[in-house]
Amino acid sequence: MEAPFRLQSFDPAHLSPQFFADPYPTYEALRRHAPLHRCPDGSWFLTSHADLDRIYRDRDHTSSDKKTVFGAKFGTGSPLFEHHTRSLVFNDPPYHTRVRRQIVGALTPKVIKAMLPEVVALVDRLIDRMLERRRFDLIEDFAAAIPVEVIGNLLGVPHAERGPLRAWSLAILGALENALTPEQAAQGESSVRAFLDYLRHLVVDRRRAPVGADDLLTRLILDETGGAPLSEHELLHNCIFLLNAGHETTTNLIGNALALLISHPDQFARLRATPALIQSCVEECLRYESPNQLGNRLVIRPLEIRGVTLEPDSYLTLCIGAANRDPEVFVAAERFDVARSPNPHLAFGAGAHACAGMSVARMEAQIALSRVAERMPDLTLLSSAERSMRARFRGFKHLPAAIA
Numbered sequence: 001m002e003a004p005f006r007l008q009s010f011d012p013a014h015l016s017p018q019f020f021a022d023p024y025p026t027y028e029a030l031r032r033h034a035p036l037h038r039c040p041d042g043s044w045f046l047t048s049h050a051d052l053d054r055i056y057r058d059r060d061h062t063s064s065d066k067k068t069v070f071g072a073k074f075g076t077g078s079p080l081f082e083h084h085t086r087s088l089v090f091n092d093p094p095y096h097t098r099v100r101r102q103i104v105g106a107l108t109p110k111v112i113k114a115m116l117p118e119v120v121a122l123v124d125r126l127i128d129r130m131l132e133r134r135r136f137d138l139i140e141d142f143a144a145a146i147p148v149e150v151i152g153n154l155l156g157v158p159h160a161e162r163g164p165l166r167a168w169s170l171a172i173l174g175a176l177e178n179a180l181t182p183e184q185a186a187q188g189e190s191s192v193r194a195f196l197d198y199l200r201h202l203v204v205d206r207r208r209a210p211v212g213a214d215d216l217l218t219r220l221i222l223d224e225t226g227g228a229p230l231s232e233h234e235l236l237h238n239c240i241f242l243l244n245a246g247h248e249t250t251t252n253l254i255g256n257a258l259a260l261l262i263s264h265p266d267q268f269a270r271l272r273a274t275p276a277l278i279q280s281c282v283e284e285c286l287r288y289e290s291p292n293q294l295g296n297r298l299v300i301r302p303l304e305i306r307g308v309t310l311e312p313d314s315y316l317t318l319c320i321g322a323a324n325r326d327p328e329v330f331v332a333a334e335r336f337d338v339a340r341s342p343n344p345h346l347a348f349g350a351g352a353h354a355c356a357g358m359s360v361a362r363m364e365a366q367i368a369l370s371r372v373a374e375r376m377p378d379l380t381l382l383s384s385a386e387r388s389m390r391a392r393f394r395g396f397k398h399l400p401a402a403i404a
């Protein structure tokens, strides 16, 4: 069917405030009428679950290497170019495989289990404070305060030094948005520089005093995979990536989940009545309001999709937010259902680059939501919620709430 005119002109580089408030009607229309949409800049925007699943798992026709794209976007001499092109997520084997093995090896179920008591204690402290104050911001006072501690602990960043991490992280990831202002670019650049300066000291300390086989930074420094060790720059940039990857995404998961539960009181009541639903509840929040809505791949060999041959150098945007509401895969896809099963969402991507921290994110969200469900029965949202105006990372800047 011919795509309606409004959709033919859909341009992810020019999005309206209505889109940021609710992108799903646009995604639904694209998925229905133009699942392989040609953007004004010649790139392709894909919205169906089947196409995304296939491309995420494909290593023969697509690449994650973004040197060409980021060279044009940031300039090859810029700190943002240097950072993003050294992150494992924007690379192919053998470099990707080498870094990923270290990270996955350090995030074992044993390591994650050992983190549990501290996360429960942290979440309870934050809830105590909110109960005392009665009016608070669920982002600043809760959702954002959890990942920074967890990821800070994983990399052994001393507590007193965690203050600037979130702002650096937001600025560096914010620079990945399609539409980038000169101010955002400048903030991203200075944040990479500041982050590098900080981490250099941390790495020097850890080289002097390695912590043990389970410590992520020690693992990355010692690099015992038998391959070529990471250079200093590669090490520092992947630490920055880890701190960033674990940060805004998980903040958004917890914030989006709380907003969803409070605005669906029947579903919140179900969770309260049956706490064992916490796992399916978190999966549903990941599906329904995916914290990472967009991914990208570059075509490296002719790739046929829906009867169209995409030529090498075609740039693809994979819209996770749309795929996760695809009615071909999800029954009543527009319904938020904390008991949904099965739930094969793509919120963590899939294939060789599937999120290496998904168990950490799930653990944080499960603890945060179950403790809120148990300890804050009268939680209500105040009307002035403020969304982050970002298409790639969907979340709230502020989510003011109160105890009724």
Ligand code: HEM
Pocket: 064, 088, 089, 090, 100, 103, 151, 242, 245, 246, 247, 249, 250, 253, 290, 291, 292, 295, 296, 346, 347, 348, 349, 350, 352, 353, 354, 355, 356, 357, 358, 360, 361
């Ligand atoms: C709700 C929270 C999170 C979401 C939605 C999320 C989402 C994703 C997605 C979609 C990818 C795949 C990117 C691609 O293929 O292009 C990814 C990769 C990655 N994530 Fe996460 N993530 C989350 C939390 C975390 C956490 C807590 C950590 C670390 C502790 C982490 C570490 C990573 C790493 C290292 C990669 C790169 C994997 C690779 O390239 O092989 N993420 N994440």
